[in-house]
Amino acid sequence: MIAIIILSCNKINFSFGINKILDNVSFSIKNTDKTGIVGVNGAGKTTLFKILTSEYTPESGEIYIAKDLNIGYLEQNSGLDENNTLLEEVLTVYSHFIDMEARIKELEKCISTEKNEEVLNAYMKEYSRLSEDFSMLGGFEYNSRAKGVLKGLGFSEEDFDLKVGKLSGGQKTRLSLSKLLLKEPDLLLLDEPTNHLDISAVEWLENFLKEYKKSVMVISHDRFFIDKVADKILEIENRHVKLYNGNYSDYIKQKALDREIQQKHYEQQQKEIAKMEVFIEQQKRWNRERNIIAAESRQKAIDRMEKIEKPEKLPDKIKVKFKSNISSGKDVLFVENLSMEFPGKPLFKDLSFNVRKGEKIFILGANGTGKTTLLKILTGNLKQTSGNFRYGYNVEMSYYDQEQESLDPDNTVLDEVWDASPDILQTEIRNALAIFLFKGEDVFKRISDLSGGEKSRVALIKIMLSGSNLLLLDEPTNHLDINSREVLEESLSDFDGTLIVVSHDRYFINKLATRIIYIENESSILDFNGNYEDFLSYRNRINASNENSENTNKKISSGKLQHLASKEEKARKRRLEKLILNTEKRIFQVESRLDEINKKMQSEEVASDHVKLMELNKEHDELNKELEELYKTWEEASLEASNYSSP
Known part of the structure:
Protein backbone atom coordinates (compact mmCIF):
# COMPACT_ATOMS: atom_id res chain seq x y z
CA MET A 1 0.00 0.00 0.00
CA ILE A 2 1.29 3.47 -0.92
CA ALA A 3 1.61 5.66 2.20
CA ILE A 4 -0.28 8.95 1.87
CA ILE A 5 -1.21 11.63 4.41
CA ILE A 6 -4.88 11.29 5.39
CA LEU A 7 -4.96 13.75 8.31
CA SER A 8 -2.82 16.65 9.48
CA CYS A 9 -3.03 19.35 12.13
CA ASN A 10 -1.24 22.66 11.72
CA LYS A 11 -0.72 25.00 14.69
CA ILE A 12 -3.85 23.89 16.56
CA ASN A 13 -4.66 25.82 19.76
CA PHE A 14 -7.37 24.87 22.26
CA SER A 15 -8.32 26.03 25.77
CA PHE A 16 -10.98 25.41 28.39
CA GLY A 17 -11.55 28.94 29.70
CA ILE A 18 -8.17 30.27 30.83
CA ASN A 19 -6.68 26.75 30.93
CA LYS A 20 -4.56 26.17 27.83
CA ILE A 21 -4.76 22.49 26.78
CA LEU A 22 -3.08 22.36 23.35
CA ASP A 23 -0.57 24.94 22.15
CA ASN A 24 0.57 25.24 18.52
CA VAL A 25 0.03 21.52 17.85
CA SER A 26 1.17 20.17 14.46
CA PHE A 27 1.48 16.59 13.18
CA SER A 28 0.47 14.35 10.25
CA ILE A 29 -0.98 10.83 10.05
CA LYS A 30 -0.61 8.47 7.07
CA ASN A 31 -3.01 5.78 5.92
CA THR A 32 -0.60 3.04 7.06
CA ASP A 33 0.22 4.47 10.52
CA LYS A 34 -0.59 2.78 13.83
CA THR A 35 -0.14 5.68 16.26
CA GLY A 36 -0.11 5.37 20.06
CA ILE A 37 -1.00 8.57 21.94
CA VAL A 38 0.59 9.00 25.37
CA GLY A 39 0.60 11.66 28.07
CA VAL A 40 -0.32 12.15 31.71
CA ASN A 41 -3.96 12.36 32.80
CA GLY A 42 -5.30 15.76 31.74
CA ALA A 43 -2.67 16.29 29.04
CA GLY A 44 -5.34 16.63 26.32
CA LYS A 45 -5.41 13.20 24.66
CA THR A 46 -9.20 12.78 24.57
CA THR A 47 -9.57 16.50 23.77
CA LEU A 48 -7.46 15.94 20.64
CA PHE A 49 -9.78 13.11 19.52
CA LYS A 50 -12.82 15.33 20.03
CA ILE A 51 -11.18 18.02 17.89
CA LEU A 52 -10.49 15.48 15.13
CA THR A 53 -14.14 14.32 15.18
CA SER A 54 -15.41 17.97 15.16
CA GLU A 55 -17.01 17.66 18.61
CA TYR A 56 -14.69 20.49 19.74
CA THR A 57 -13.64 23.44 17.60
CA PRO A 58 -10.06 24.72 18.01
CA GLU A 59 -9.48 28.43 18.64
CA SER A 60 -7.01 28.61 15.77
CA GLY A 61 -5.06 26.42 13.37
CA GLU A 62 -5.98 24.18 10.47
CA ILE A 63 -7.05 20.54 10.18
CA TYR A 64 -6.74 18.68 6.88
CA ILE A 65 -8.81 15.50 6.47
CA ALA A 66 -8.59 13.51 3.23
CA LYS A 67 -11.69 13.55 1.02
CA ASP A 68 -14.24 10.85 1.89
CA LEU A 69 -12.15 9.70 4.87
CA ASN A 70 -14.30 7.55 7.16
CA ILE A 71 -13.32 8.20 10.80
CA GLY A 72 -14.52 5.73 13.43
CA TYR A 73 -14.55 6.86 17.08
CA LEU A 74 -15.63 4.75 20.04
CA GLU A 75 -18.18 6.75 22.02
CA GLN A 76 -19.29 5.06 25.21
CA ASN A 77 -22.49 3.01 24.74
CA SER A 78 -23.97 5.45 22.23
CA GLY A 79 -26.59 4.33 19.71
CA LEU A 80 -27.24 0.87 21.21
CA ASP A 81 -30.79 -0.49 20.92
CA GLU A 82 -31.53 -1.99 24.33
CA ASN A 83 -34.32 -4.20 22.91
CA ASN A 84 -31.94 -6.01 20.54
CA THR A 85 -30.04 -9.12 21.52
CA LEU A 86 -26.28 -8.79 21.61
CA LEU A 87 -25.90 -10.58 18.24
CA GLU A 88 -28.75 -8.63 16.62
CA GLU A 89 -27.15 -5.37 17.72
CA VAL A 90 -23.70 -6.18 16.33
CA LEU A 91 -25.26 -7.38 13.05
CA THR A 92 -26.78 -3.91 12.51
CA VAL A 93 -23.31 -3.05 11.18
CA TYR A 94 -24.12 -5.35 8.25
CA SER A 95 -27.62 -4.02 7.49
CA HIS A 96 -26.64 -3.70 3.80
CA PHE A 97 -25.85 -7.44 3.68
CA ILE A 98 -29.07 -8.28 5.53
CA ASP A 99 -31.07 -6.17 3.03
CA MET A 100 -29.30 -7.84 0.09
CA GLU A 101 -30.00 -11.29 1.58
CA ALA A 102 -33.69 -10.46 2.00
CA ARG A 103 -33.94 -9.21 -1.60
CA ILE A 104 -32.13 -12.33 -2.93
CA LYS A 105 -34.62 -14.61 -1.10
CA GLU A 106 -37.50 -12.50 -2.39
CA LEU A 107 -36.17 -12.80 -5.94
CA GLU A 108 -35.83 -16.59 -5.55
CA LYS A 109 -39.56 -16.80 -4.77
CA CYS A 110 -40.43 -14.50 -7.67
CA ILE A 111 -38.33 -16.53 -10.11
CA SER A 112 -39.97 -19.80 -9.01
CA THR A 113 -43.50 -18.46 -9.65
CA GLU A 114 -43.13 -15.87 -12.44
CA LYS A 115 -44.66 -16.93 -15.81
CA ASN A 116 -43.96 -13.79 -17.87
CA GLU A 117 -40.67 -14.39 -19.68
CA GLU A 118 -39.70 -10.71 -19.90
CA VAL A 119 -40.31 -10.10 -16.18
CA LEU A 120 -38.56 -13.40 -15.38
CA ASN A 121 -35.46 -12.29 -17.31
CA ALA A 122 -35.39 -9.03 -15.37
CA TYR A 123 -35.61 -10.96 -12.09
CA MET A 124 -32.84 -13.30 -13.21
CA LYS A 125 -30.53 -10.41 -14.14
CA GLU A 126 -31.11 -8.68 -10.80
CA TYR A 127 -30.65 -11.99 -8.94
CA SER A 128 -27.37 -12.70 -10.75
CA ARG A 129 -26.00 -9.19 -10.10
CA LEU A 130 -27.01 -9.17 -6.42
CA SER A 131 -25.62 -12.68 -5.80
CA GLU A 132 -22.28 -11.74 -7.36
CA ASP A 133 -22.05 -8.49 -5.37
CA PHE A 134 -23.05 -10.32 -2.17
CA SER A 135 -20.28 -12.87 -2.67
CA MET A 136 -17.56 -10.41 -3.73
CA LEU A 137 -18.26 -8.02 -0.83
CA GLY A 138 -18.03 -10.82 1.75
CA GLY A 139 -21.71 -11.47 2.38
CA PHE A 140 -21.20 -15.15 3.07
CA GLU A 141 -18.71 -14.37 5.85
CA TYR A 142 -20.38 -11.46 7.68
CA ASN A 143 -22.19 -13.62 10.24
CA SER A 144 -19.10 -15.62 11.23
CA ARG A 145 -16.99 -12.41 11.19
CA ALA A 146 -19.38 -10.74 13.66
CA LYS A 147 -19.37 -13.78 15.95
CA GLY A 148 -15.56 -14.01 15.73
CA VAL A 149 -15.10 -10.41 16.89
CA LEU A 150 -17.61 -10.87 19.73
CA LYS A 151 -15.80 -14.01 20.91
CA GLY A 152 -12.43 -12.29 20.55
CA LEU A 153 -13.59 -9.50 22.86
CA GLY A 154 -14.67 -11.94 25.54
CA PHE A 155 -18.32 -12.82 24.76
CA SER A 156 -19.41 -16.46 24.71
CA GLU A 157 -22.05 -17.95 22.41
CA GLU A 158 -24.36 -18.14 25.45
CA ASP A 159 -24.13 -14.31 25.65
CA PHE A 160 -25.35 -13.78 22.06
CA ASP A 161 -29.04 -13.99 23.09
CA LEU A 162 -28.72 -11.54 25.99
CA LYS A 163 -30.71 -8.32 25.62
CA VAL A 164 -28.54 -5.21 25.32
CA GLY A 165 -30.54 -3.59 28.12
CA LYS A 166 -29.42 -6.36 30.49
CA LEU A 167 -25.69 -5.92 29.77
CA SER A 168 -23.31 -4.31 32.29
CA GLY A 169 -21.53 -1.06 31.47
CA GLY A 170 -18.33 -2.95 30.64
CA GLN A 171 -20.21 -5.38 28.34
CA LYS A 172 -21.86 -2.47 26.51
CA THR A 173 -18.45 -0.88 25.97
CA ARG A 174 -17.15 -4.16 24.50
CA LEU A 175 -20.25 -4.39 22.29
CA SER A 176 -19.68 -0.83 21.00
CA LEU A 177 -16.04 -1.69 20.32
CA SER A 178 -17.12 -4.83 18.42
CA LYS A 179 -19.40 -2.78 16.18
CA LEU A 180 -16.70 -0.19 15.52
CA LEU A 181 -14.10 -2.81 14.56
CA LEU A 182 -16.55 -4.50 12.18
CA LYS A 183 -17.28 -1.19 10.42
CA GLU A 184 -13.57 -1.02 9.42
CA PRO A 185 -13.25 2.80 9.17
CA ASP A 186 -10.30 4.36 7.27
CA LEU A 187 -9.08 5.94 10.52
CA LEU A 188 -9.86 4.15 13.76
CA LEU A 189 -9.77 6.33 16.92
CA LEU A 190 -9.67 4.25 20.12
CA ASP A 191 -9.69 5.83 23.60
CA GLU A 192 -8.53 3.31 26.24
CA PRO A 193 -9.93 0.29 24.35
CA THR A 194 -8.41 -2.24 26.77
CA ASN A 195 -10.63 -1.09 29.66
CA HIS A 196 -13.07 -3.89 30.60
CA LEU A 197 -11.04 -6.48 28.66
CA ASP A 198 -9.27 -9.44 30.25
CA ILE A 199 -5.78 -10.41 29.10
CA SER A 200 -6.92 -12.89 26.43
CA ALA A 201 -9.27 -10.29 24.90
CA VAL A 202 -6.50 -7.64 24.95
CA GLU A 203 -4.18 -10.09 23.16
CA TRP A 204 -6.88 -10.74 20.55
CA LEU A 205 -7.36 -6.98 20.03
CA GLU A 206 -3.59 -6.52 19.64
CA ASN A 207 -3.49 -9.08 16.86
CA PHE A 208 -6.60 -7.59 15.21
CA LEU A 209 -5.08 -4.08 15.15
CA LYS A 210 -1.66 -5.30 14.00
CA GLU A 211 -3.36 -6.94 10.99
CA TYR A 212 -5.74 -3.99 10.39
CA LYS A 213 -5.08 -2.66 6.89
CA LYS A 214 -6.03 0.93 7.66
CA SER A 215 -4.86 3.66 10.04
CA VAL A 216 -5.24 3.51 13.83
CA MET A 217 -4.80 6.15 16.54
CA VAL A 218 -5.05 4.72 20.06
CA ILE A 219 -4.95 6.38 23.49
CA SER A 220 -3.80 3.88 26.09
CA HIS A 221 -1.96 3.60 29.39
CA ASP A 222 -1.32 -0.09 28.60
CA ARG A 223 2.37 0.01 27.65
CA PHE A 224 2.51 -3.67 26.65
CA PHE A 225 -0.45 -3.06 24.30
CA ILE A 226 1.08 0.06 22.68
CA ASP A 227 4.41 -1.74 22.34
CA LYS A 228 2.70 -4.49 20.31
CA VAL A 229 0.39 -2.30 18.19
CA ALA A 230 2.02 1.09 17.55
CA ASP A 231 4.69 1.95 14.98
CA LYS A 232 4.55 5.65 15.94
CA ILE A 233 4.05 7.44 19.26
CA LEU A 234 2.44 10.88 19.55
CA GLU A 235 3.39 12.36 22.91
CA ILE A 236 1.33 15.19 24.43
CA GLU A 237 3.37 16.94 27.12
CA ASN A 238 3.20 20.48 28.52
CA ARG A 239 0.52 21.39 25.91
CA HIS A 240 2.81 20.47 22.98
CA VAL A 241 3.06 17.33 20.83
CA LYS A 242 5.97 15.42 19.37
CA LEU A 243 5.78 12.44 16.99
CA TYR A 244 8.28 9.60 17.44
CA ASN A 245 8.94 6.69 15.09
CA GLY A 246 8.77 3.21 16.61
CA ASN A 247 6.79 1.58 19.40
CA TYR A 248 6.59 2.56 23.08
CA SER A 249 9.98 1.06 24.02
CA ASP A 250 11.64 2.92 21.11
CA TYR A 251 9.91 6.15 22.18
CA ILE A 252 11.19 5.89 25.78
CA LYS A 253 14.79 5.48 24.57
CA GLN A 254 14.54 8.21 21.93
CA LYS A 255 12.90 10.69 24.30
CA ALA A 256 15.66 10.23 26.89
CA LEU A 257 18.33 10.62 24.18
CA ASP A 258 16.65 13.74 22.72
CA ARG A 259 16.46 15.40 26.15
CA GLU A 260 20.10 14.58 26.85
CA ILE A 261 21.23 16.02 23.49
CA GLN A 262 19.06 19.12 23.87
CA GLN A 263 20.40 19.72 27.40
CA LYS A 264 24.02 19.45 26.20
CA HIS A 265 23.41 21.78 23.25
CA TYR A 266 21.61 24.24 25.52
CA GLU A 267 24.49 24.24 28.04
CA GLN A 268 27.10 24.64 25.27
CA GLN A 269 25.22 27.57 23.78
CA GLN A 270 24.79 29.21 27.19
CA LYS A 271 28.56 28.93 27.78
CA GLU A 272 29.22 30.48 24.36
CA ILE A 273 26.78 33.33 25.05
CA ALA A 274 28.34 33.91 28.49
CA LYS A 275 31.83 34.22 26.91
CA MET A 276 30.50 36.64 24.31
CA GLU A 277 28.81 38.74 27.01
CA VAL A 278 32.09 38.91 29.02
CA PHE A 279 33.83 40.11 25.81
CA ILE A 280 31.10 42.75 25.26
CA GLU A 281 31.41 44.08 28.84
CA GLN A 282 35.20 44.22 28.50
CA GLN A 283 34.99 46.19 25.24
CA LYS A 284 32.46 48.59 26.74
CA ARG A 285 34.76 49.28 29.68
CA TRP A 286 37.62 50.18 27.34
CA ASN A 287 35.17 52.52 25.59
CA ARG A 288 37.21 53.30 22.50
CA GLU A 289 35.51 53.59 19.14
CA ARG A 290 36.81 50.26 17.86
CA ASN A 291 35.87 48.63 21.17
CA ILE A 292 32.30 49.95 20.92
CA ILE A 293 32.07 48.65 17.32
CA ALA A 294 33.40 45.22 18.41
CA ALA A 295 30.91 45.08 21.32
CA GLU A 296 27.98 46.01 19.06
CA SER A 297 29.06 43.43 16.48
CA ARG A 298 29.23 40.68 19.08
CA GLN A 299 25.83 41.72 20.52
CA LYS A 300 24.29 41.48 17.04
CA SER A 339 -13.45 -23.37 46.91
CA MET A 340 -15.96 -20.70 46.01
CA GLU A 341 -19.20 -20.73 44.11
CA PHE A 342 -22.24 -18.53 43.81
CA PRO A 343 -25.67 -20.06 43.09
CA GLY A 344 -25.29 -21.84 39.74
CA LYS A 345 -21.82 -20.38 39.16
CA PRO A 346 -18.73 -22.22 40.46
CA LEU A 347 -15.56 -20.07 40.38
CA PHE A 348 -12.63 -22.16 41.66
CA LYS A 349 -12.32 -25.49 43.44
CA ASP A 350 -9.73 -26.97 45.84
CA LEU A 351 -7.28 -24.08 45.40
CA SER A 352 -4.15 -24.66 47.49
CA PHE A 353 -0.92 -22.65 47.66
CA ASN A 354 1.53 -21.26 50.22
CA VAL A 355 3.06 -17.77 50.15
CA ARG A 356 6.58 -17.07 51.42
CA LYS A 357 8.00 -13.75 52.55
CA GLY A 358 9.19 -11.50 49.72
CA GLU A 359 7.21 -13.19 46.95
CA LYS A 360 5.40 -11.05 44.39
CA ILE A 361 2.47 -13.22 43.29
CA PHE A 362 0.06 -12.23 40.53
CA ILE A 363 -3.37 -13.88 40.18
CA LEU A 364 -4.31 -14.11 36.49
CA GLY A 365 -7.30 -15.46 34.57
CA ALA A 366 -10.22 -14.43 32.38
CA ASN A 367 -12.97 -12.13 33.68
CA GLY A 368 -15.35 -14.08 35.90
CA THR A 369 -12.87 -16.73 37.10
CA GLY A 370 -12.89 -15.40 40.65
CA LYS A 371 -9.66 -13.39 41.01
CA THR A 372 -11.21 -10.44 42.88
CA THR A 373 -13.42 -12.87 44.83
CA LEU A 374 -10.27 -14.70 46.00
CA LEU A 375 -8.78 -11.45 47.35
CA LYS A 376 -12.05 -10.60 49.11
CA ILE A 377 -12.03 -14.03 50.78
CA LEU A 378 -8.42 -13.57 51.91
CA THR A 379 -9.29 -10.15 53.38
CA GLY A 380 -12.38 -11.49 55.17
CA ASN A 381 -14.84 -9.50 53.04
CA LEU A 382 -16.38 -12.72 51.65
CA LYS A 383 -16.87 -16.21 53.10
CA GLN A 384 -15.58 -19.14 51.05
CA THR A 385 -17.79 -22.12 50.19
CA SER A 386 -15.25 -24.59 51.59
CA GLY A 387 -11.59 -24.92 52.51
CA ASN A 388 -9.58 -22.62 54.73
CA PHE A 389 -6.64 -20.23 54.90
CA ARG A 390 -4.46 -18.81 57.65
CA TYR A 391 -1.79 -16.13 57.93
CA GLY A 392 1.69 -16.71 59.32
CA TYR A 393 3.57 -15.05 62.17
CA ASN A 394 3.63 -11.23 62.41
CA VAL A 395 1.68 -10.74 59.15
CA GLU A 396 0.04 -7.32 58.84
CA MET A 397 -2.14 -6.99 55.75
CA SER A 398 -3.54 -4.05 53.73
CA TYR A 399 -6.03 -4.33 50.87
CA TYR A 400 -6.36 -2.11 47.79
CA ASP A 401 -9.92 -2.42 46.45
CA GLN A 402 -10.29 -1.47 42.78
CA GLU A 403 -13.84 -0.22 43.45
CA GLN A 404 -12.57 2.01 46.30
CA GLU A 405 -15.59 0.99 48.40
CA SER A 406 -13.62 1.61 51.60
CA LEU A 407 -13.38 5.35 50.87
CA ASP A 408 -15.95 7.53 52.64
CA PRO A 409 -17.47 9.81 49.96
CA ASP A 410 -18.30 12.48 52.57
CA ASN A 411 -14.73 12.75 53.87
CA THR A 412 -12.19 15.27 52.67
CA VAL A 413 -8.95 13.86 51.29
CA LEU A 414 -7.14 14.94 54.47
CA ASP A 415 -9.72 13.38 56.82
CA GLU A 416 -9.84 10.12 54.84
CA VAL A 417 -6.10 9.57 55.15
CA TRP A 418 -5.83 10.86 58.73
CA ASP A 419 -8.73 8.66 59.93
CA ALA A 420 -6.80 5.61 58.66
CA SER A 421 -3.58 6.70 60.46
CA PRO A 422 -4.69 8.73 63.53
CA ASP A 423 -1.31 8.35 65.29
CA ILE A 424 0.52 10.27 62.59
CA LEU A 425 0.93 14.04 62.91
CA GLN A 426 -1.02 16.27 60.51
CA THR A 427 2.26 17.64 59.14
CA GLU A 428 3.34 14.14 58.10
CA ILE A 429 -0.09 13.47 56.57
CA ARG A 430 0.13 16.73 54.58
CA ASN A 431 3.65 15.81 53.41
CA ALA A 432 2.43 12.40 52.25
CA LEU A 433 -0.49 14.03 50.40
CA ALA A 434 1.91 16.47 48.71
CA ILE A 435 4.07 13.54 47.58
CA PHE A 436 0.94 12.16 45.87
CA LEU A 437 0.29 15.56 44.23
CA PHE A 438 -2.47 16.69 46.66
CA LYS A 439 -1.29 20.20 47.47
CA GLY A 440 -2.84 23.37 48.89
CA GLU A 441 -6.64 23.35 48.76
CA ASP A 442 -6.65 19.92 47.06
CA VAL A 443 -6.49 18.25 50.49
CA PHE A 444 -9.95 19.64 51.33
CA LYS A 445 -11.66 18.14 48.27
CA ARG A 446 -14.48 15.71 49.02
CA ILE A 447 -13.80 12.08 48.10
CA SER A 448 -17.07 12.11 46.11
CA ASP A 449 -15.69 14.91 43.90
CA LEU A 450 -12.45 13.13 42.98
CA SER A 451 -11.67 11.50 39.65
CA GLY A 452 -10.90 7.78 39.43
CA GLY A 453 -7.17 8.49 39.35
CA GLU A 454 -7.35 10.78 42.40
CA LYS A 455 -9.29 8.16 44.40
CA SER A 456 -6.63 5.59 43.48
CA ARG A 457 -3.93 7.90 44.81
CA VAL A 458 -5.81 8.39 48.11
CA ALA A 459 -6.10 4.61 48.53
CA LEU A 460 -2.38 4.19 47.80
CA ILE A 461 -1.47 6.86 50.40
CA LYS A 462 -3.45 4.96 53.03
CA ILE A 463 -1.64 1.71 52.20
CA MET A 464 1.77 3.43 52.14
CA LEU A 465 1.21 4.91 55.62
CA SER A 466 -0.14 1.63 57.02
CA GLY A 467 3.33 0.03 57.19
CA SER A 468 1.82 -3.38 56.37
CA ASN A 469 4.12 -6.23 55.33
CA LEU A 470 1.55 -7.99 53.09
CA LEU A 471 -0.25 -6.01 50.37
CA LEU A 472 -3.27 -7.44 48.55
CA LEU A 473 -3.81 -5.23 45.50
CA ASP A 474 -6.78 -5.49 43.10
CA GLU A 475 -6.03 -3.74 39.79
CA PRO A 476 -3.83 -1.03 41.38
CA THR A 477 -2.85 0.54 38.02
CA ASN A 478 -6.44 1.23 36.91
CA HIS A 479 -7.01 5.00 36.52
CA LEU A 480 -3.25 5.73 36.79
CA ASP A 481 -1.40 7.33 33.88
CA ILE A 482 1.86 5.85 32.58
CA ASN A 483 4.07 8.08 34.76
CA SER A 484 2.24 7.04 37.91
CA ARG A 485 2.30 3.36 36.90
CA GLU A 486 6.07 3.50 36.46
CA VAL A 487 6.53 5.08 39.89
CA LEU A 488 4.26 2.46 41.48
CA GLU A 489 6.28 -0.32 39.79
CA GLU A 490 9.56 1.04 41.13
CA SER A 491 8.12 1.43 44.64
CA LEU A 492 6.62 -2.07 44.77
CA SER A 493 9.82 -3.52 43.30
CA ASP A 494 11.71 -2.11 46.31
CA PHE A 495 9.01 -3.14 48.83
CA ASP A 496 10.50 -5.25 51.63
CA GLY A 497 7.27 -7.20 52.22
CA THR A 498 5.07 -9.58 50.21
CA LEU A 499 2.63 -8.88 47.36
CA ILE A 500 -0.48 -10.69 46.10
CA VAL A 501 -1.85 -8.78 43.10
CA VAL A 502 -4.70 -9.06 40.60
CA SER A 503 -3.90 -7.13 37.43
CA HIS A 504 -4.52 -7.05 33.67
CA ASP A 505 -1.54 -4.70 33.13
CA ARG A 506 0.95 -7.06 31.49
CA TYR A 507 3.83 -4.55 31.56
CA PHE A 508 3.26 -4.14 35.31
CA ILE A 509 3.00 -7.93 35.80
CA ASN A 510 6.15 -8.59 33.79
CA LYS A 511 8.13 -6.00 35.76
CA LEU A 512 7.19 -7.32 39.20
CA ALA A 513 5.96 -10.92 39.15
CA THR A 514 8.10 -13.65 40.66
CA ARG A 515 5.20 -16.12 40.55
CA ILE A 516 1.89 -16.41 38.69
CA ILE A 517 -1.23 -18.30 39.79
CA TYR A 518 -3.39 -18.72 36.67
CA ILE A 519 -7.07 -19.61 37.16
CA GLU A 520 -8.24 -21.02 33.82
CA ASN A 521 -11.52 -22.44 35.11
CA GLU A 522 -12.94 -23.96 38.30
CA SER A 523 -10.88 -27.15 38.01
CA SER A 524 -7.78 -25.95 36.13
CA ILE A 525 -5.38 -23.80 38.16
CA LEU A 526 -1.69 -23.39 37.33
CA ASP A 527 0.96 -22.30 39.84
CA PHE A 528 3.92 -20.95 37.85
CA ASN A 529 7.24 -19.44 38.99
CA GLY A 530 8.48 -16.63 36.75
CA ASN A 531 7.40 -13.32 35.23
CA TYR A 532 4.76 -12.72 32.54
CA GLU A 533 7.04 -13.27 29.54
CA ASP A 534 8.18 -16.61 31.01
CA PHE A 535 4.53 -17.56 31.56
CA LEU A 536 3.51 -16.44 28.06
CA SER A 537 6.31 -18.43 26.45
CA TYR A 538 5.33 -21.52 28.46
CA ARG A 539 1.63 -21.12 27.66
CA ASN A 540 2.31 -20.75 23.92
CA ARG A 541 4.25 -24.01 23.95
CA ILE A 542 1.45 -25.75 25.86
CA ASN A 543 -1.15 -24.41 23.41
CA ALA A 544 0.91 -25.81 20.54
CA SER A 545 1.08 -29.15 22.37
CA ASN A 546 -2.69 -29.05 22.91
CA GLU A 547 -3.27 -28.46 19.19
CA ASN A 548 -1.09 -31.45 18.35
CA SER A 549 -2.77 -33.61 21.00
CA GLU A 550 -6.24 -32.66 19.71
CA ASN A 551 -5.25 -34.05 16.32
CA THR A 552 -4.78 -37.43 18.02
CA ASN A 553 -7.95 -37.00 20.15
CA LYS A 554 -5.93 -36.56 23.35
CA LYS A 555 -6.08 -33.72 25.85
CA ILE A 556 -3.32 -32.61 28.23
CA SER A 557 -4.65 -32.97 31.78
CA SER A 558 -4.40 -30.27 34.46
CA GLY A 559 -1.95 -32.51 36.36
CA LYS A 560 0.19 -32.84 33.24
CA LEU A 561 0.14 -29.04 32.80
CA GLN A 562 1.38 -28.57 36.35
CA HIS A 563 4.08 -31.22 35.77
CA LEU A 564 5.22 -29.39 32.63
CA ALA A 565 5.23 -26.08 34.52
CA SER A 566 7.37 -27.66 37.25
CA LYS A 567 9.75 -29.00 34.60
CA GLU A 568 9.93 -25.53 33.04
CA GLU A 569 10.64 -24.02 36.46
CA LYS A 570 13.54 -26.41 37.10
CA ALA A 571 15.03 -25.57 33.69
CA ARG A 572 14.83 -21.83 34.42
CA LYS A 573 16.35 -22.37 37.86
CA ARG A 574 19.29 -24.24 36.27
CA ARG A 575 19.77 -21.37 33.80
CA LEU A 576 19.76 -18.87 36.68
CA GLU A 577 22.28 -20.94 38.66
CA LYS A 578 24.54 -21.05 35.60
CA LEU A 579 24.20 -17.28 35.13
CA ILE A 580 25.05 -16.68 38.82
CA LEU A 581 28.11 -18.96 38.58
CA ASN A 582 29.40 -17.32 35.38
CA THR A 583 28.78 -13.84 36.81
CA GLU A 584 30.71 -14.71 40.00
CA LYS A 585 33.64 -15.95 37.90
CA ARG A 586 33.70 -12.74 35.88
CA ILE A 587 33.42 -10.62 39.05
CA PHE A 588 36.49 -12.42 40.43
CA GLN A 589 38.41 -11.79 37.16
CA VAL A 590 37.48 -8.08 37.06
CA GLU A 591 38.31 -7.52 40.74
CA SER A 592 41.68 -9.28 40.28
CA ARG A 593 42.50 -7.10 37.26
CA LEU A 594 41.50 -3.95 39.19
CA ASP A 595 43.93 -4.94 41.97
CA GLU A 596 46.69 -5.37 39.37
CA ILE A 597 45.96 -1.96 37.86
CA ASN A 598 45.98 -0.27 41.28
CA LYS A 599 49.39 -1.76 42.06
CA LYS A 600 50.80 -0.72 38.67
CA MET A 601 49.46 2.83 38.99
CA GLN A 602 51.22 3.17 42.36
CA SER A 603 54.55 1.86 41.04
CA GLU A 604 57.36 4.35 40.29
CA GLU A 605 57.78 2.98 36.75
CA VAL A 606 54.21 3.82 35.69
CA ALA A 607 53.88 6.98 37.80
CA SER A 608 56.45 8.71 35.56
CA ASP A 609 54.86 7.39 32.32
CA HIS A 610 51.98 9.75 31.60
CA VAL A 611 50.70 7.83 28.54
CA LYS A 612 50.70 4.47 30.37
CA LEU A 613 49.02 6.06 33.36
CA MET A 614 46.21 7.39 31.12
CA GLU A 615 45.71 3.95 29.53
CA LEU A 616 45.51 2.22 32.91
CA ASN A 617 43.15 4.88 34.25
CA LYS A 618 40.83 4.41 31.25
CA GLU A 619 40.84 0.61 31.70
CA HIS A 620 40.21 1.10 35.43
CA ASP A 621 37.08 3.22 34.74
CA GLU A 622 35.74 0.74 32.17
CA LEU A 623 36.24 -2.22 34.51
CA ASN A 624 34.51 -0.38 37.36
CA LYS A 625 31.48 0.22 35.13
CA GLU A 626 31.45 -3.45 34.11
CA LEU A 627 31.73 -4.46 37.78
CA GLU A 628 28.67 -2.38 38.67
CA GLU A 629 26.65 -4.15 35.95
CA LEU A 630 27.94 -7.55 37.08
CA TYR A 631 26.90 -6.87 40.70
CA LYS A 632 23.45 -5.78 39.47
CA THR A 633 23.07 -8.93 37.33
CA TRP A 634 24.19 -11.13 40.23
CA GLU A 635 21.75 -9.49 42.68
CA GLU A 636 18.77 -9.76 40.28
CA ALA A 637 19.54 -13.39 39.36
CA SER A 638 20.10 -14.36 43.02
CA LEU A 639 16.82 -12.71 44.06
CA GLU A 640 14.91 -14.48 41.28
CA ALA A 641 16.54 -17.83 42.11
CA SER A 642 15.59 -17.43 45.79
CA ASN A 643 11.92 -17.08 44.82
CA TYR A 644 11.75 -20.61 43.43
CA SER A 645 10.26 -23.10 45.85
CA SER A 646 12.71 -25.48 47.46
CA PRO A 647 12.60 -29.09 46.17
Missing part, protein backbone atom coordinates in the same frame (compact mmCIF):
# COMPACT_ATOMS: atom_id res chain seq x y z
CA ALA A 301 25.77 37.98 16.73
CA ILE A 302 24.03 37.00 20.00
CA ASP A 303 20.74 38.54 18.83
CA ARG A 304 20.92 36.69 15.49
CA MET A 305 21.70 33.37 17.17
CA GLU A 306 18.86 30.81 17.06
CA LYS A 307 18.37 30.12 20.75
CA ILE A 308 18.22 26.53 21.92
CA GLU A 309 15.47 26.07 24.49
CA LYS A 310 16.21 24.36 27.78
CA PRO A 311 14.31 21.00 27.95
CA GLU A 312 10.90 21.60 29.49
CA LYS A 313 10.30 20.34 33.00
CA LEU A 314 8.80 16.86 32.96
CA PRO A 315 5.29 16.47 34.44
CA ASP A 316 5.20 15.90 38.19
CA LYS A 317 5.33 12.28 39.30
CA ILE A 318 3.94 10.83 42.48
CA LYS A 319 6.66 9.66 44.86
CA VAL A 320 5.83 6.42 46.64
CA LYS A 321 7.80 4.33 49.12
CA PHE A 322 6.16 1.26 50.61
CA LYS A 323 7.95 0.03 53.74
CA SER A 324 6.74 -2.40 56.38
CA ASN A 325 6.85 -1.45 60.06
CA ILE A 326 7.67 -5.00 61.18
CA SER A 327 9.03 -8.06 59.41
CA SER A 328 6.77 -11.09 58.94
CA GLY A 329 7.84 -14.69 59.37
CA LYS A 330 9.10 -16.66 56.38
CA ASP A 331 5.67 -18.32 55.90
CA VAL A 332 3.14 -15.57 55.12
CA LEU A 333 -0.03 -17.40 54.01
CA PHE A 334 -1.35 -20.96 53.81
CA VAL A 335 -4.34 -21.66 51.50
CA GLU A 336 -5.79 -25.17 51.66
CA ASN A 337 -8.49 -26.62 49.35
CA LEU A 338 -10.24 -23.27 49.00
